[in-house]
Amino acid sequence: MPPEASHLGPDQYAPMPSMRGTPSHESWLAPYACSASTSGGRRQAEPPPRDRTEYQRDRDRIIHCSAFRRLEYKTQVFLNHEGDLFRTRLTHTLEVAQIARSIARALRLNEDLTEAIALAHDLGHTPFGHAGQDALGACMRGADPHGGGFEHNLQSLRVVDRLEERYAAFDGLNLCFETREGILKHCSRRNAERLGDVGARFLRGGQPSLEAQVANLADEIAYNNHDIDDGLRSGLLHLEQLEDIDFFGGHLDAVRAAYPGLGQKRLVSETIRRMISTLIADLIAQTQARIDEAQVCSPAEVRASPPLVAFSAPVREQLTRLQQFLRQALYRHPQVLHSTTKAARVLRELFTAYVDEPRLLPADHQRDRQGGQLRGIADYIAGMTDRYAIKEYRRLFSVHDWS
Incomplete structure (x- = not known):
């Protein structure tokens, strides 16, 4: 089974155990809002949380995971080392969560689920922003045209399903179906076919929550x-x-x-x-x-x-x-393009180096990580922060000048 595929089919999610009373703040939800007490469930059953809803548990797991902390040193538009006051992927995520909660409350939607999705939506983003994503996607397509490429939304799902290693009983964070579904904002048909129920809406049509x-x-x-x-x-x-x-x-x-x-x-x-x-x-x-x-x-x-x-x-x-x-005046500004062009070259050359010599990878990334060597390399590079990618590039290629 492909690495992104669910082990469980559409009707095989572990049902949510009944909570000891739905928290009072869910009693005012609109009928079209998602309720934690009727969630589609987790891929692996767990005892219910004592003093929080299932979506609050998802939010807390996301905030405490390693991939969330790494967002602090990942580019939004300006490379992380270019200034202390520019947004990073982490501060962007926090702003998204704040705006999303405000809208959800006004519409009587589930704030906790909305926040969890917002906090997780960029967990799989590469270093160096969209330039890094495009570079890694091109590398994956070139090395394995039939391997599904690289999509940062799909990588975010892979992070919470597979790559986080925090819990003894399961890989990933074992999040609720609704949170996982919300993370997957875009998905190619090829990859959707591998995802089971969480990818079904990209094949049959329909919307998420x-x-x-x-x-x-x-x-x-x-x-x-x-x-x-x-x-x-x-x-x-x-x-x-x-x-x-x-x-x-x-x-x-x-x-x-x-x-x-x-x-x-x-x-x-x-x-x-x-x-x-x-x-x-x-x-x-x-x-x-x-x-x-x-x-x-x-x-x-x-x-x-x-x-x-x-x-x-x-x-x-x-x-x-x-x-x-903004696309013309900022994202394609010569100074931004100068930085992102260098950044893309860094990721391309790191990818090539790891393909040519896998022993350059850390030991825990040299083994088969549920998807083969190329997917393991993509996982490693996507998980890098800007400054770690630059440090690794300098280490491998003896490059000391980033100006």
Whole structure:
């Protein structure tokens, strides 16, 4: 069986033992929200938690795992060593979780499940951000065209299902079905076919829980806004450029009118704060309207419906223009491309070195890790932080200058 495949089929999940009373905060959930007491279960049965729900247990396991700690030293946009105040993959994750919980509470969804998904969504991300992911994906496709490549969402699932080694009774974190499903935001058909029930919706159609849909768009809200903040802080973006972008410019004008003479630092922070508030309010209102129109009354009906969590059409249009601007002005800025090009080369050369000489790998990565040597190499590289990848590159190739 392929390494990503579940050992259990769609009807083989271990049912959740009854809890000693559902915690009071779940009593006010909407009927279309996921309830921990009726979860689809874990792949391996466990005694119920004493003083928390099953989704709270998932959240706690994620926060305490090694992959979560490594997010502190993984790139969001700017490489980790380029400045102490830029977002990292960890601070991005925390911002996503905060936004997602706020939206979930307003919609009477399960905050704990939403938070767990948000906290886990980037656990499988490579060092050096999307440049690292693209480089590792190309390496895997080139070395094994039929091996499934590399997808960071799928790697996040692999981390929580297989790679974390914390518990005596099972590999991974043994998370609930709903948390695992929410982590898998994107998945190719080839890989979905290997995943059993958690990949089924990518084959037959359908949606994940509302909690997963909220975490997905909370991710979008977070990175669009904090990338503007980091871009301005870095000097790669300038207010004059952003003034012409309707969504940013409108809020900027409102702040200037309300607070004449405000310094740029506070001006930017207040503008971004209002942008986030606008996006959250719009998402809540539009999503509630879609839920009411669809008349969904259960998580099962949510899964059978079109996507229900969404922005209104005017806000989505403005957000799209903002994203197009960021793609051209920031993500493809020569200085960013200079760093990410070097970073991609580091991962490519590390991958080649480990393929050519597997004994360069640590001993526990030289053995078959449920997927063969190439998958083990991808696991090792994806788990690196930015600074560890640079350190390893220097060690193997005697390169001492990173400027």
